[in-house]
Amino acid sequence: MPSGIDFLSQGINGIVLGLLFSLIAIGFTLMLGVIGIINFAHGVLFALGAYFAFTLRNSLGFWAALIISPLLVGLIGIIIERLAVRRMYGKDALFCLLLTFGIAMSGEELIRMVWGKLGHSIAAPAFVSGSIDLGFMLYSKYRLLLAVLSALILFLVWLFLEKTSYGAIVKAGAQDSEMVAALGNNISRMRTLVFGIGSALAGVAGVIAAPLWSVRPGMGNDAIMPAFVIVVLGGIGSFWGTVIGGLAVGLSVSLAVMFFPRMSDLVMYILAAVVLLFWPRGIMGEKSILED
Amino acid sequence: METKDDKGISRRAFLKRSAAGLTILTVSGVPTLLRAQQPSIKIGAVIPLSGNYGFLGASERCGIGLAIDEFNSKGGLLGRKVEVAEEDCATDAALAIRKAQRLLQSEKVNFFLNGGGSSVSAAMADFAKKEGAVDMCIDPNSDILTGEKANRFFFQVPPVNYQIAHTIAPYVAQNIGKKWYYFTHDYSWGWTLTESCRKFMKEKGAQEVGESKIPLNTRDFSSFLLKVRGAKPEVVMVNVAGADFTAMVEQMYEFGLHKTAKIVIPLEDFEDAWAVGPEKNSIFTLMGVEWHYAIPGVPGINEFVARYKKLFPRASYPVPTTNSYNAYMGLRELLRAVERAGTLDAPKVIKALEGHAVKDSLKRDPTLIREWDHQFVQDFYYFRPKKKKDMKDWTDIYEYVGYGKGTDNAITKNLSQARMEKLPGE
Numbered sequence: 001m002p003s004g005i006d007f008l009s010q011g012i013n014g015i016v017l018g019l020l021f022s023l024i025a026i027g028f029t030l031m032l033g034v035i036g037i038i039n040f041a042h043g044v045l046f047a048l049g050a051y052f053a054f055t056l057r058n059s060l061g062f063w064a065a066l067i068i069s070p071l072l073v074g075l076i077g078i079i080i081e082r083l084a085v086r087r088m089y090g091k092d093a094l095f096c097l098l099l100t101f102g103i104a105m106s107g108e109e110l111i112r113m114v115w116g117k118l119g120h121s122i123a124a125p126a127f128v129s130g131s132i133d134l135g136f137m138l139y140s141k142y143r144l145l146l147a148v149l150s151a152l153i154l155f156l157v158w159l160f161l162e163k164t165s166y167g168a169i170v171k172a173g174a175q176d177s178e179m180v181a182a183l184g185n186n187i188s189r190m191r192t193l194v195f196g197i198g199s200a201l202a203g204v205a206g207v208i209a210a211p212l213w214s215v216r217p218g219m220g221n222d223a224i225m226p227a228f229v230i231v232v233l234g235g236i237g238s239f240w241g242t243v244i245g246g247l248a249v250g251l252s253v254s255l256a257v258m259f260f261p262r263m264s265d266l267v268m269y270i271l272a273a274v275v276l277l278f279w280p281r282g283i284m285g286e287k288s289i290l291e292d
Numbered sequence: 293m294e295t296k297d298d299k300g301i302s303r304r305a306f307l308k309r310s311a312a313g314l315t316i317l318t319v320s321g322v323p324t325l326l327r328a329q330q331p332s333i334k335i336g337a338v339i340p341l342s343g344n345y346g347f348l349g350a351s352e353r354c355g356i357g358l359a360i361d362e363f364n365s366k367g368g369l370l371g372r373k374v375e376v377a378e379e380d381c382a383t384d385a386a387l388a389i390r391k392a393q394r395l396l397q398s399e400k401v402n403f404f405l406n407g408g409g410s411s412v413s414a415a416m417a418d419f420a421k422k423e424g425a426v427d428m429c430i431d432p433n434s435d436i437l438t439g440e441k442a443n444r445f446f447f448q449v450p451p452v453n454y455q456i457a458h459t460i461a462p463y464v465a466q467n468i469g470k471k472w473y474y475f476t477h478d479y480s481w482g483w484t485l486t487e488s489c490r491k492f493m494k495e496k497g498a499q500e501v502g503e504s505k506i507p508l509n510t511r512d513f514s515s516f517l518l519k520v521r522g523a524k525p526e527v528v529m530v531n532v533a534g535a536d537f538t539a540m541v542e543q544m545y546e547f548g549l550h551k552t553a554k555i556v557i558p559l560e561d562f563e564d565a566w567a568v569g570p571e572k573n574s575i576f577t578l579m580g581v582e583w584h585y586a587i588p589g590v591p592g593i594n595e596f597v598a599r600y601k602k603l604f605p606r607a608s609y610p611v612p613t614t615n616s617y618n619a620y621m622g623l624r625e626l627l628r629a630v631e632r633a634g635t636l637d638a639p640k641v642i643k644a645l646e647g648h649a650v651k652d653s654l655k656r657d658p659t660l661i662r663e664w665d666h667q668f669v670q671d672f673y674y675f676r677p678k679k680k681k682d683m684k685d686w687t688d689i690y691e692y693v694g695y696g697k698g699t700d701n702a703i704t705k706n707l708s709q710a711r712m713e714k715l716p717g718e
Contacts, residue, residue: 006519010515010518010519013518014515017512017515117350118347118350118563118608119347119538119564119567121538121568121569121572123571124546131546131548137518137521138521138547138548139547140514140546212512212539212543213511213512213539213542214538214539216535216538218535255515256515257515258519261504263507264510265507
């Protein structure tokens with residue numbers, strides 16, 4: 001039987017993991033909730049963030065990579081939106097799903113062509129390399145940094161949505177885009193911006209996850225499924241729903257290892273199924289594109 | 293009386309010249325022309341180019357290319373060119389069988405090679421038997437492939453887990469530590485490797501203090517690493533492979549597991565070790581390796597490496613890996629068997645393979661293609677991480693420790709579940 005220390009250790013680890021999952025999912029939920037598209041290219045944008053960091057890490061260092069890589073990924077997101085995704089607005093959601101799925105496939109191949117098939121390792125910054133003795137457990141210093149960074153970025157996204165006038169327009173656009181446009185706001189530019197921000201968030205999650213999970217062409221698949229499950233679990237388009245969903249997945253995965261390690265990869269799907277039985281729109285969800 | 297045609301050549305002269313011309317053509321050019329028109333000998337390669345073992349395919353392609361080049365550069369085989377038709381199995385058994393079926397029906401391949409993990413190869417073993425097509429299995433190591441799945445059409449090139457554990461586990465128990473914790477990849481290959489390690493661990497007086505079964509495609513191992521600390525092992529045996537393994541090594545390094553326990557990997561692929569880099573790979577105390585491009589005192593190995601570098605100057609990996617080696621050895625021996633048999637007829641090729649001893653195995657001892665389970669019985673090596681100052685380049689990360697002979701460590705007939713069927717006409 002696991003001890004209290006075991007529960008505490010795995011609980012802390014679950015929260016840290018949950019913050020990372022929330023960060024991976026937040027860009028995905030923004031696009032789904034605000035623009036109404038299921039962006040299957042989210043995973044490849046996550047991978048691009050990691051690969052840009054891999055390229056920039058050695059020459060410019062981790063902190064520069066943490067800022068520049070998401071900006072580059074955001075720019076790529078804006079190009080994707082302007083060239084392709086915007087043609088799908090107002091059409092069946094399935095079209096955009098197929099389009100972004102195609103972008104994800106070609107993006108992964110592009111990564112193979114540019115960076116090769118071989119996986120790569122990215123070192124964590126020297127000051128957080130190795131582990132720290134917390135008294136009751138040894139824990140990775142980098143994961144503590146990851147928790148702080150993830151929480152900070154989530155807070156900044158919340159500030160943008162809740163405390164800025166543009167954030168208010170974005171949220172209003174999610175509710176009634178025609179009314180927002182009628183009030184003189186450029187809805188097209190808003191969608192491009194949201195797609196760019198969502199992409200940059202995928203990119204920053206990729207940079208932060210890279211020293212943990214290593215960098216491989218197929219790593220986007222590691223992000224897309226948890227992101228989708230968390231968004232559905234937390235509620236489509238809900239900021240807090242995504243944060244709660246991410247933490248719930250992180251905690252359940254971590255605690256499952258104590259009792260049923262073989263189930264640790266399944267537990268997030270079981271959790272989502274159970275939650276959806278009682279809250280069909282997720283924990284904090286409202287009517288969404290998935291119901292159209 | 294001679295008759296002349298309109299151009300002044302007599303019929304007899306015409307017939308003589310025609311006969312002479314035909315003779316010359318027969319002796320010299322025509323057979324070559326006819327041979328050139330003969331269809332190629334086609335090898336269907338169902339290998340992993342995506343999925344958890346996607347990186348192996350890049351190595352295997354090079355090994356296949358080396359074997360084919362060896363035959364085509366000397367004029368082909370049985371007067372025919374050898375070529376490969378390749379399909380990505382994506383580490384998916386059902387997909388592999390669909391692709392193999394297509395290769396057989398549309399491409400009319402003569403023989404198969406397969407890789408992509410034990411579940412793919414187990415399915416391919418059944419497929420080979422059902423279709424009566426010879427299949428050389430070039431990357432997985434699960435015991436079922438030479439046990440319950442063994443059949444006359446299926447040949448297992450790499451050593452299987454029983455032999456790997458028999459070589460590594462006694463060495464670890466005697467030289468590294470007695471309290472073992474297992475990380476077991478949760479599928480056939482991982483289970484059988486842990487099971488075999490357990491058997492030899494107990495025989496040498498070591499004890500198990502825990503096991504975590506790792507689901508395939510796990511990316512975050514932090515919870516598993518916190519759990520293992522509680523068991524206080526002396527040795528952590530890592531029976532995990534592929535992309536999961538590289539992520540796991542990153543996190544073992546991050547959590548400093550190597551500071552509290554000796555970490556041993558009974559079977560490591562170069563591709564995985566290179567992906568994590570020399571520093572993180574140095575967390576291991578011992579690594580089992582099927583083959584190495586610089587095993588000391590092995591004839592022919594330098595020439596093999598030189599040929600690889602010449603043929604693939606821009607390959608993903610600058611030196612051949614164990615997976616290039618296995619693909620090369622499997623295909624080369626298959627093609628040599630065709631040459632010995634003088635035919636593409638599967639039963640005759642099988643008989644040419646069975647019991648054959650490969651003297652130029654590029655290992656210390658000859659490799660035997662065992663008749664009763666179709667295992668390529670061969671040496672298995674163990675290495676430790678090389679010190680940074682001794683490394684010549686980024687690929688040079690292993691330092692030779694020792695090896696075990698296949699004939700001493702491979703499973704014996706009385707313990708094996710292999711039950712071979714009779715071939716048609718036997």
